[in-house]
Amino acid sequence: MNKENDSTNFGKNQKTGINPDGLKETMESYNLACQSQDKEFNKSRKYLKSINGPRYYALKFAPSAYGSLGGIKINHKTEVVDIQGNVIEGLYAAGSDANSICDPDYVFVLPGNTLGFAVNSGRMAGKNAVEFIKTAFVEE
Structure with a gap:
């Protein structure tokens, strides 16, 4: 995301494909909830922490599968x-x-x-x- 945190440049240079206006609106709504109450998800206030830049980072994650193929050998009692x-x-x-x-x-x-x-x-x-x-x- 953009390093600038002002309403004119918010998300301007991002490469995530996220709508900058929607992101700005979401973050403003969340920050407002941090000041009073989270009415959308009913998250306890002690877990709310406002997001106030100046820098934001975006990471791309994708679900994937893994599993030990063999692992440590155990018996039926572990x-x-x-x-x-x-x-x-x-x-x-x-x-x-x-x-x-x-x-x-x-x-x-x-x-x-x-x-x-x-x-x-x-x-x-x-x-x-x-x-x-x-x-x-x-x-x-």
Whole structure:
């Protein structure tokens, strides 16, 4: 976006394809909400921070898919196993780092399909790590 923050040049030199008048109107509306109340999204005032230049930057992002193709090998208890398949005692892995369910293929046409594994394996790893600690570090 343009480095100038005045009403005559706002967005004049930008290359984003964003309508400068619409952008200016949106930012003015948001800044007004920062002074009183966000009636559009009902965002808590403590999270509102006005946008007051003098410089603005625009980045282009595009959604994409990723997934570990193999990752750290784990067993059904989310325990990390070595290359011989032996459990490495007390070591657990979860999420994309341990996504061996996608080994060797990840279905890139379904981005996000590893999220369920990430959430559930994290829960399982935490639960199993707690059990390990309770049994391995018992004071006598």
